[in-house]
Structure formats: C-alpha cells, structure tokens
Amino acid sequence: MSDTVSDTLTFADLPETAIDHALDLIDLVFHDRPDEDARERHRETLRGCRRIGAYDGTLLVGVLAAHAFSMAVPGGELDCAGVTFVCVAPTHRRRGALTGMIGELYQGCLEAGRPLAALWTEEAAIYGRFGFGPATHGVNVEIDTEHPLELRIEPDPRPLRLVPPAEAPALLGPYFERTRAVRAGRVARSTDRWAEVWLADDDEDDDELSPPRIVALGDPLAGYAIYRTKSGDDAGFARIDELEADTPAVAAALWRYLASIDRVGRLRAWGRPLDDPILHFAADRDHVLTPSLFPALWVRLADVRAALLGRTWGADLDLVLDVRDPMVPGNAGRRRLTATGGSCAYEPTADAPDLTIDVADLSACYLGDSQVRRMVRAGVAAEHTPGAAAALDAALATALLPHTTDEF
Numbered sequence: 001m002s003d004t005v006s007d008t009l010t011f012a013d014l015p016e017t018a019i020d021h022a023l024d025l026i027d028l029v030f031h032d033r034p035d036e037d038a039r040e041r042h043r044e045t046l047r048g049c050r051r052i053g054a055y056d057g058t059l060l061v062g063v064l065a066a067h068a069f070s071m072a073v074p075g076g077e078l079d080c081a082g083v084t085f086v087c088v089a090p091t092h093r094r095r096g097a098l099t100g101m102i103g104e105l106y107q108g109c110l111e112a113g114r115p116l117a118a119l120w121t122e123e124a125a126i127y128g129r130f131g132f133g134p135a136t137h138g139v140n141v142e143i144d145t146e147h148p149l150e151l152r153i154e155p156d157p158r159p160l161r162l163v164p165p166a167e168a169p170a171l172l173g174p175y176f177e178r179t180r181a182v183r184a185g186r187v188a189r190s191t192d193r194w195a196e197v198w199l200a201d202d203d204e205d206d207d208e209l210s211p212p213r214i215v216a217l218g219d220p221l222a223g224y225a226i227y228r229t230k231s232g233d234d235a236g237f238a239r240i241d242e243l244e245a246d247t248p249a250v251a252a253a254l255w256r257y258l259a260s261i262d263r264v265g266r267l268r269a270w271g272r273p274l275d276d277p278i279l280h281f282a283a284d285r286d287h288v289l290t291p292s293l294f295p296a297l298w299v300r301l302a303d304v305r306a307a308l309l310g311r312t313w314g315a316d317l318d319l320v321l322d323v324r325d326p327m328v329p330g331n332a333g334r335r336r337l338t339a340t341g342g343s344c345a346y347e348p349t350a351d352a353p354d355l356t357i358d359v360a361d362l363s364a365c366y367l368g369d370s371q372v373r374r375m376v377r378a379g380v381a382a383e384h385t386p387g388a389a390a391a392l393d394a395a396l397a398t399a400l401l402p403h404t405t406d407e408f
C-alpha cells in the first residue's frame, strides 16, 4: 500500500476493481440511494478520475477522486485536478483521512506536472486549511417577468432561433471554447460533458423541469442561452443555465426573450458573473434582484511556480513574495516575481519580502477575482513595502472576471 501513513490510516490509489466499493461508501456518506442509471454514471465518472483511497487496514474508509481537467487561466490553459466525491466513513472522521488523501493528491499533482487543483464545496470551513481559496464568485439573479423587462440599450434586432439539444454541442461547443480565453476558471468541456451535464433530458436536481431549451442568435453564432422551464400553481419559472453573448446588445436580446416567455412569471439565473452586463443595462435595477453572492470555484496552486509561469500578466511587476504553505513545502518561502511583457519569472531570493501571503489567499487572487489589497486590509496578508499589493493586483487583473458554472 502507500508510503503515507496517518495514525493507523494508510493512503493509496484506489484500483478500478474497487470502484463499486467506493460508491457504496459515497452513497453512505452522502445519504444517497441512486438508481442503476445514476450509479453507472458515477461509476463511469470514477473510472475517468484519479482515485485515492484511505484505508484502515484493508478497510476502505475514505475516497477522494480527481478529474484531469484543462482549466483556462489568464492567457493560457493549465492542467488541473478537479476534486470530487470526497468522503470519509462516519466511523473514521477527524482522524486525518481527508488530510492524508489531500496530501496524496498534491504529491500526484507535482509528479504529473499538474499545477492546479480545484473544487466546489458548500462548506467553506473545510478547504482553506488545505490551501484552497475561492477563486471565482457567482451571483444569483431573479427577475419578476410579470412586468416587462425594460432595458437601457437596444437589443440586437436579429432573429432568435431554437436549437435542438442534439445539435447544440456542435454549435455551442466551439463558441463556449472561445469564451474560455476571456473567462478564466472555465474547464474544457468534452462532448460527453455537454450531453450529460448541460443537455441531459432530465435535470439532476429537479425532475419537474423541462428538458433543456436552447435559444441562439446570429449566424455565425453571436450568443446563446440554455434554459429550462417549470409550470407551477401560480406562475411558472424559467431557469437560465447558461447565457453567453458577444456583445451587450446580443445579451440584451437573450435576456429580453427569456423575460417574455409566456406562462413564466419568474426568471432565475444561478451563478452569473459579478460583471454580468444585465446588472447595468436593466433600466430598473430593483427589477433585477441579486438575492445571493457566493464563492463558486475553489482553486489551489499545487505548484505555485508553474501556476504563476502558466498565466499571462496584465502589468509589469518586480517584487519579492513570501508564500506560506505548510502542506507543500516546495511552494513556501521567498521568490522574486518579475513580470515583463505579459510573462513572468519566479526565482528564489534572499532579499527581504515585499509581501507575505498564504497560498490559499494567493490562490483566491490567482485568476483575477479577489484582490491582494483586500487580503492586506483584512490582516491575512502582510504588505512590507507600501504599494506592493496594488502592484500585484494590477498584474493579476483581467479584463473580465473569472467565471464558471461547471460544477463537478
């Protein structure tokens, strides 16, 4: 078994023959009773993942799986471990099973040259200690569509058309792929992912929702929305799963269409980017409610140097960073970060640091979402040279905020 030992627990790659065993543990921990179709989907997902098991003797007591994703970072793409299906048997909590599995994961990331790890979690308390920081945010948007949606700009007048889901991956796939160049944090979608996650006939969370509807504008495609509808006793609602547009006018045409669907009284969009133009071009901002804002994708720079070298930089920079990273010692310590002409160097130095920052906070800022200055103002990062945090923020900033709704 493994080299890593915690108390009486050991950690090792989980073989394909143990996937059903892992699924039993996952169902137990998540209080789930999946039907055979769902179980087969989970089996298939786990087959494609790196799988780590925590063992008490020969007993499997913990599972952590990781997709091998390609993630958009500013100006580039990096390999990323998409962490999922994390669970520990109720009999073995708080004995370091998760800590040990994450340690194995990071070791594997370093060995495989995979600079990033990422995950979605509903429990923010869990992952900060492992160096993850919230690197994108989402805002929920709700519009009462009993009243017409007034806009401050003219919607694109070109006709809208409905696209059959079967044709959607070929049409939307290349378009979505292009959005990844300006929206860091998005993972590349395979045809299977389109089919199983975005265009599945049944919605995973709500079986009363309609199949996905796709509305598109422009030829070549200039924007689209994927949505589902549900009728109710009063008014039904439409849920926007994705809306992408080349221009504000195209976005306005799509929002206007969605807000005028008959027999729908409410429009709900989950996890929109904080710089969504609807928040500015709606004539009555009170009509466009934003009931909640939440951390979406959590990112961890598993290899800080490779991650910094793998993105482009918005401004020139020369400062000494002192990174705190108790879990991955190779990331910790002082390096001079020099950015020129969009690329950077990151080399060890004995010079005094300009900034001291935890790897979790650096990870939160890495895609251009959070700001180092805010970390300094919150007292969780230390600025030793005035202006260092602002300089790093300027170099990390991107034209559009990072954004993703690809949960995994």
Ligand SMILES: CC(=O)SCCNC(=O)CCNC(=O)[C@H](O)C(C)(C)COP(=O)(O)OP(=O)(O)OC[C@H]1O[C@@H](n2cnc3c(N)ncnc32)[C@H](O)[C@@H]1OP(=O)(O)O
Pocket: 029, 030, 083, 084, 085, 086, 087, 088, 089, 092, 093, 094, 095, 096, 097, 098, 099, 100, 119, 120, 121, 122, 123, 125, 126, 129
């Ligand atoms: C990406 C995803 O899949 S998100 C879904 C995560 N999975 C779940 O929520 C399933 C239910 N929960 C579990 O299976 C387990 O409780 C886990 C996986 C969350 C934690 O596993 P454990 O093996 O107990 O964690 P471990 O012993 O390594 O704890 C590490 C530290 O995290 C802390 N921690 C663990 N779980 C939590 C929690 N839910 N909230 C706050 N802190 C936590 C522990 O207190 C510990 O810190 P300490 O050593 O300072 O006390």
